[in-house]
Amino acid sequence: xxxxxxxxxxxxxxxxxxxRTAETLWNSSRVFFARWDLSPSQFNVxxxxxxxxxxxxxxxxxxxxxxxxxxxTGLVDRLEARGLVRRKEIPGDRRAFNVVLTPEGKKLVxxxxxxxxxxxxxxxxGITEERAEQIVTDLQSISxxxxxxxxxxxxPK
Amino acid sequence: xxxxxxxxxxxxxxxxxxxRTAETLWNSSRVFFARWDLSPSQFNVxxxxxxxxxxxxxxxxxxxxxxxxxxxTGLVDRLEARGLVRRKEIPGDRRAFNVVLTPEGKKLVxxxxxxxxxxxxxxxxGITEERAEQIVTDLQSISxxxxxxxxxxxxPK
DNA sequence: GATTATTTGTTGACATATAAACAATCTATT
DNA sequence: AATAGATTGTTTATATGTCAACAAATAATC
Numbered sequence: 001x002x003x004x005x006x007x008x009x010x011x012x013x014x015x016x017x018x019x020r021t022a023e024t025l026w027n028s029s030r031v032f033f034a035r036w037d038l039s040p041s042q043f044n045v046x047x048x049x050x051x052x053x054x055x056x057x058x059x060x061x062x063x064x065x066x067x068x069x070x071x072x073t074g075l076v077d078r079l080e081a082r083g084l085v086r087r088k089e090i091p092g093d094r095r096a097f098n099v100v101l102t103p104e105g106k107k108l109v110x111x112x113x114x115x116x117x118x119x120x121x122x123x124x125x126g127i128t129e130e131r132a133e134q135i136v137t138d139l140q141s142i143s144x145x146x147x148x149x150x151x152x153x154x155x156p157k
Numbered sequence: 158x159x160x161x162x163x164x165x166x167x168x169x170x171x172x173x174x175x176x177r178t179a180e181t182l183w184n185s186s187r188v189f190f191a192r193w194d195l196s197p198s199q200f201n202v203x204x205x206x207x208x209x210x211x212x213x214x215x216x217x218x219x220x221x222x223x224x225x226x227x228x229x230t231g232l233v234d235r236l237e238a239r240g241l242v243r244r245k246e247i248p249g250d251r252r253a254f255n256v257v258l259t260p261e262g263k264k265l266v267x268x269x270x271x272x273x274x275x276x277x278x279x280x281x282x283g284i285t286e287e288r289a290e291q292i293v294t295d296l297q298s299i300s301x302x303x304x305x306x307x308x309x310x311x312x313p314k
Numbered sequence: 315g316a317t318t319a320t321t322t323g324t325t326g327a328c329a330t331a332t333a334a335a336c337a338a339t340c341t342a343t344t
Numbered sequence: 345a346a347t348a349g350a351t352t353g354t355t356t357a358t359a360t361g362t363c364a365a366c367a368a369a370t371a372a373t374c
Contacts, residue, residue, distance in 0.1 A: 012277040014289045015182075021296040021303075022179025023223045025172075028307035030332085041360070059322060066180045071361055073324060078359085095322040095369045120169040123302045127295050132171045135292055138284050139178040145280045146178075150185035187362085198330065216352060225332050230354060232330080252339045252352040320371065331360070341350070 018142075025123070032119060036112060041065070043112065045075055046084060046101065050109045055088065055100035084108060175299075182280070189276060193269060198222070200269065202232055203241060203258065207266045212245065212257035241265060 029040045038046075048064055049055065056064075058072040065072075076099055079085040084105035087097040101109070124132055186197045195203075205221055206212065213221075215229040222229075233256055236242040241262035244254040258266070281289050 008274055009278065010286055011281040011289055012274050014293045015277045015280055017293045017296050019179065019182060019186075020223070021300045022176065022182075024300045025176060025179070025303045027223065028303040029176075031307040039359070057322075066177070066184065067360090068362055069323070070325080070363080074360080093322085093370070097323080117165055117169050119306055120172045121166065122306055123172055123299055124168040125302050126298050129167055131291075131295065132168055134288070135295060136171045136174045138288065138292060139174050141283050142280055143178045143181045145282050146182045146185040149276055149279055150188040196329070214352075224330090226353070227333080227355080228331055235329085250340070250352085254353080316374090318371100318373070320369100322369080323367090325364105325366075327363090327365105329360100329362080332358085334356090336355075337353095339350100339352080341348100343348075344346085 032116075033112075036108065038112075041067075041075060042079060045072075045079060046105055046109050049085060049099065049101040050106065053101070055098040057090075057096045058099060059096070061099065079105070189273075190269075193265065195269075198224075198232060199236060202229075202236060203262055203266050206242060206256065206258040207263065210258070212255040214247075214253045215256060216253070218256065236262070 026040060029043075033040055033043050036043075044065055045061060048061060058076060059069055061076075062069045062072045076085060076087065080087060083102055085099055086102050088100055090096050090098050127135075183197060186200075190197055190200050193200075201222055202218060205218060215233060216226055218233075219226045219229045233242060233244065237244060240259055242256055243259050245257055247253050247255050284292075
């Protein structure tokens with residue numbers, strides 16, 4: 001068995017700070033998207049569909065958004081009620097729906113995007129592009145490590 | 158008015174990756190804490206109280222956890238029902254409660270901590286301590302920038 | 315081809331989160 | 345001291361999120 005730190009190390013503090021930053025970012029994005037009466041998750045759905053004009057199934061949305069299937073139902077329900085997305089039947093598969101952006105939805109995303117891109121620039125203010133890119137690399141390995149912990153810890157051996 | 162990028166830049170991608178990593182981390186921590194039948198938020202409450210043996214009010218908890226007052230009510234309700242925390246009356250102030258860890262709560266936190274600290278080491282696997290520390294610095298300025306956006310965007314000028 | 319297994323979306327129960335409105339209390343101003 | 349304002353916690357309504365169980369449809373196996 002490896003050495004087990006029983007006191008918080010610098011990496012523990014770094015993890016806490018990472019989660020804290022994410023929380024702050026998420027809160028800020030809620031305020032940000034409220035201007036268009038959207039939640040961050042709702043925008044994420046619209047944004048994904050914007051990038052996939054052919055549309056995609058709800059299960060695919062759930063995987064891209066890293067959230068449970070069942071949550072997509074209500075999310076799409078509300079967006080559909082507002083006329084921003086539409087559930088289209090899939091000829092070959094009567095279980096699933098093809099969720100697509102409506103013209104109104106597309107228009108909304110296009111109206112928001114420039115503000116969003118600008119906000120992203122502001123968020124990284126004071127951080128060079130090189131550092132930002134290195135952080136992205138590190139974040140990806142952090143994601144991988146975290147996923148490993150989660151998947152392995154439940155089935156030891 | 159400054160230059161407004163209307164196309165996604167590298168900083169936009171970096172922001173997306175940051176949020177994605179946070180989501181993954183949060184999901185992993187849910188799996189992690191499930192062993193002790195705790196949600197991440199519940200553990201965060203216990204952990205904060207562990208660091209403040211004198212206890213603290215619910216509004217203070219809400220500020221430290223960056224969440225709304227009203228959410229603390231149910232969180233503390235459930236922890237209290239399990240005997241992990243206790244609401245103590247404050248002599249000078251009949252509005253607020255002093256939330257403190259019970260001996261059982263303290264014992265639980267102490268049982269979890271070594272696992273948590275170890276998990277934090279694993280999460281940063283492959284990243285040097287220097288880089289982790291620089292990331293922390295950057296994360297703090299990102300937090301600040303995000304907070305500014307959120308607070309200013311609602312009251313333009 | 316019939317059976318079995320998997321996939322997809324929904325539902326219901328519940329935890330988590332915000333926001334607004336409320337009651338109770340404390341603080342500040344006059 | 346009386347009033348006005350601010351703070352604290354709860355409640356209600358609603359959105360977001362998980363999970364388990366379900367129904368319907370598809371895919372795989374025999």
